[in-house]
Amino acid sequence: MGIRHHRCGQCLLCWAPLWQLFIFALLISNVIGQIRYSIPEEMKKGSLVGNIAHDLGLDIKRLKSGKARIYTGEGTEYIELSKEKGLLVIKERIDRETLCGQTTPCALDFQIILENPMQFYSITVEITDINDNSPGFKNNEMKFEISETVQIGSKFVLEKAVDIDVGINGLQGYSLSSSDTFTLNPYRIGSSRNVEMVLKKALDREKQERLSLVLTATDGGDPQLSGTMQIVITVLDANDNAPVCTQAEYRTNVKENSLKGTALTTVSASDADEGRHGHIEYTITNEGATELFHVDKENGVVTLMGNLDYEKFRHYEIDVQASDEGGNSDVCKVIIEVLDTNDNPPAINIMSASSRISEDVKPGTVLAMMNIQDPDSNDNGKVHCILDENVYFKITSTSNNFFTLVTDSELDRERSSEYNITVTCSDEGVPSLSSSVTLTLQISDVNDNAPVFERSSYEAYIVENNTPGLSIFTVKARDADWNQNARVSYILEDSSVNGVPVSSYVSVSADSGVIHAVRSFDYEQIKDFHFRVKAQDGGSPPLSSNVTVKILIQDQNDNPPQVLYPVQTGGSVVAEMVPRSADVGYLVTKVVAVDVDSGQNAWLSYKLQKATDRALFEVGLQNGEIRTIRQVTDKDTVKQRLTVIVEDNGQPSRSATVIVNVAVADSFPEVLSEFTDFPHDKEYNDNLTFYLVLALAVVSFLFITCLVVIISVKIYRWRQSRILYHSNLPVIPYYPPRYSDTLGTGTLQHVYNYEVCRTTDSRKSDCKFGGAGSQNVLIMDPSSTGTMQFPLPENTDPGPERQPPSGPVPSPDWRLCGG
Known part of the structure; x- marks a missing residue:
């Protein structure tokens, strides 16, 4: 590849190796992470600027994983980063004159930004000038009218050529076409002198009325470029004195916020001629200067005509030409210094920012990197940044104009899931100017709370x-x-x-x-x-x-009451005996029932539902005791049948019924004769006659046997009672189990005592034991052919086969007492 002049297209470095192309360009300096390159302008798109990965000591993988990118802050990106190769290459053609004008050195400043972790490196690329612009004049022709009386050595100011290149490629000198009448005054680039044409020989209008010269401006490039302007001189008669500026230079200062029409300075010149030949007019000769400044052609007052901007141009030099009517002139140089005012607030540029972080990040985690620019000067350009009232974050300055937003304490998403962080940056001007930006930060959740x-x-x-x-x-x-x-x-x-x-x-x-x-x-x-x-x-x-x-x-009322006593059996008839001599209130028996429910569902009440003689018996509503309500008479039927209903207090209530057979009699034969007619269960009805005959025979046999046994038992009881009476031993009653409320809410809350008699009249016994609910109980068993069963004597051990049952239901063979 080679570098071609943009006009002639000739190759300057044809077939030169790539490193020879930049032999003068790649000057790298590592000063606190900053790298500097130097390249010529007008390089083609895609041309190499530098191996940034090598120069920064970075791995290509780091460039990719860190999402490396170029941050310029403002303006067009002329250079781009190739992350695959780690190279900086030309993105857009760079014209140094368009980019920087006459400012030198001309450089592009940008940063290389990396993430995860966040890093940045400052890169400076200096754009060097190439000779791609030739000197040129504003006008193709310049005319002079010169009096023939002008003195030798008179100076005629010529128009300056303009070459927007700089350095050696800029304007270097002028030459005038061969002439024996005029010559150029020595000219030095950068001096305050102008291009002057000097008369070296007196003019003679009669010999030569018009002169035509060519002024050539050349630069110092290789190849050298030049521009020309035609000078036409008309020789006039008289007016042989030129204006002369009172001062060679006029200096003034003006604030950048000065209003249009502000007077800056006054230039003046004098002309020794008189009359119209001595009349001087002032004009500004600089190209483009008339847009900002104006000079009054009569009095030389220089005024401001446009808006100044210290950040763009801080220094102006304008040429005010003082000319008389004869064409004689002098140039007064006016130097204007622009003074800065605090007219620019800081500009906040977010280089990189995180919009979401986890709530368990450690203090000091970088959230954002910012570049703050204030083009003002001195204190007007000094910037400091603060945060709004937020105790969880802080902002620090990492280097000049670069700030970092970091966490200052532990975060808790449950306390706040989002933060709006306002960064305010102010300069130190008077009055101070500021700008702010708000960053929204979402806090992502970590599982740090248990249900x-x-x-x-x-x-x-x-x-x-x-x-x-x-x-x-x-x-x-x-x-x-x-x-x-x-x-x-x-x-x-x-x-x-x-x-x-x-x-x-x-x-x-x-x-x-x-x-x-x-x-x-x-x-x-x-x-x-x-x-x-x-x-x-x-x-x-x-x-x-x-x-x-x-x-x-x-609890629900889902269980009906259960009758524990008297026990209803299908094979025998249980009868309670009431003597005819029983008084009012005589306790016949007690209906004992329980309900396995609880609370009011287990509160039981007893009612007499049906009876052979309702006027003779009553049932206790709460205790189930069956008592006589009047005196028993001889007219009362021996065989009494009572139906008792037991109800609980549930809603709806449940109930159970029990049939109680009562025998009103004073002797067993009478009871036997009556109760053989009691109805039995259906299974026994068919053989009723057979059982009655069989029972009569057995009873007759047993009656004789019983007489013998009774006499013997009476004697034995009498002897035992005497022994017991004199021994003073405690009598322990027997209570059938489960007759008390197992849940604390049952129906049996009293102790029921049942008498075991030593005489034929149980009510006259003087020793009472816990019984099963009646003084006299008669049991008739059809299967036993009418045999009556008597209880054991009260002091006789019944033996294991005749012990009372341990359950809630008493056995029928221990309920009858007789003397």
Whole structure:
């Protein structure tokens, strides 16, 4: 590749190696992470600027993973970064004159930004000038009218050529076409002198009225470029004195915010001629200067005509030409210094910023990098930045005009999930100017909160006999985290109730926390149980908490009363004996019943539903005692049949009935004769006659035997009672089991004493023992052919086969007392 002049197209470095192209360009300096390159202007698109990866000591993978990019802050990006090769290459053709004008050196400043972690490097690329512009004049022709009386050595100011190149490529000198009348004054680039044409020989209008010369301006490039202008001179008569400026230079200062029309300075010149030849007019000769400045052609007052900007141009030099009517002139140089005012607020440029961070980041984490630009000078351009009232972040200055926003303390998304961070940057001018920018930062969640139940423990009630699957109640836990970390699942912890897994009793809905009954509960089997429910969030790892739940089973009236006494049997007739001599209130027997329900469902009441003679007996409403309500007479029927109904207090109530047979008689033969006619169960009706005959025979036999036994027992009892009476030993009554309320709410709240008699009249016995509810009980068993069964004597050991039963139902063979 080669470099071609943009006009002639000739190759300057044809077939030269790539490194020879930049032998003068690649000057790299490593000063605190800053690299400097130097390249010529007008390089083709894609041309190499430098190997940034090598020069920064970075790996190509780091450029890719860090999403390396160029940050310019403003303006067009002329250079781009090839991350695949780690090279800086030309993106757009660079014209140094368009970019920097006459300013030298001309450089592009930008930064290379890397992320994860955030880094940046400052890069400076100096654009060197090439000779791509030739000197030129504003006008192709310049005319002079010169009096023939002008003195030798008179100076005529010529128009300056303009070459927008700089350095050696800029304007270097002028030459005038061969002439024996005029010559050029020596000219030095950068001096305050102008291009002057000097008369070296007196003019003679009569010999030569017009002169035509060519002024050539040349630069110092290789190849050298030039521009020409035609000078036409008309020789006039008289006016042989030129104007002369009073001062060679005029200096003035002006603030950049000065208004249009402001007077800057006044230039003046004098002309020794008189009349119209001495009349001087002032004009500005600089190209483009007339847009900003104006000079009054009569009095030389220089005024401001446009808006000044210190940040663009700080220094102006204008040429005010003083000319008389004869064409004689002098140039007065006016130097204007622009003074800065604080008219630019700081410009905040976000180089890189994070919009979302995790709540568990450590203090000092970089959130954003900013470049602050204030083109003002001195204190007007000094910038400091602060944050709004926010204790969680701070801003630090990393280098000149570069600031970093970092975390200053630990964050908590549950306290605040979003922050609007306002950065305000102010300069030190008077008055101070400021600008601000607001960064929105989202805080992402970390699973740092376990679910919390609304209560420390739960208690719920369910009525027994429920439908399986019934919803009992709901446990609720809340998690302060967000999204998946706050998604709570409910788990039934493994435990057992009475040796059975709790999962066979209840289940928990994982999503809603609703607790369902798995089975139908029976209050009589289980009254309460407890278990634990765990709430677990969806984080990784998950967090959890648990709570104790107690289920209380409520009773239903689902059990009818159960009659414990008298026992209803199908094979025998149980009768309670009432002597005819019984007084009013005589205790016949007691109906004993229980209800396995609880509370009011177990409150029992007793009512006489049906009786052979309602006027003779009554039943205690609360205790079930059957008593006589009048004196027994001889007219009363021996055979009395009572139907007692037992009801509980439930809603609706449940009941049970019991039939009580009562014999009103004073002797066993009378009872026997009457009770053989009692109806029996259906299974015995067919053989009634057979059983009666058989029973009569057996009873007759047993009667004789009993007489003998009774006499013997009487004697034995009398002797034993005497021994017992004198021994003063305590008598321990026997109470049938389960006659008391096992739940504390039963119906038997009194101690019932049943007499065991030593004489034929039980009411006259002087030693009473706990019995089964009646003074006299008669049992007739059809299967025993009418044989009567008597209780054992009160002091006689009945033997193992005749012991009272341990259950709630007394055995029939120990209920009859007789003398």
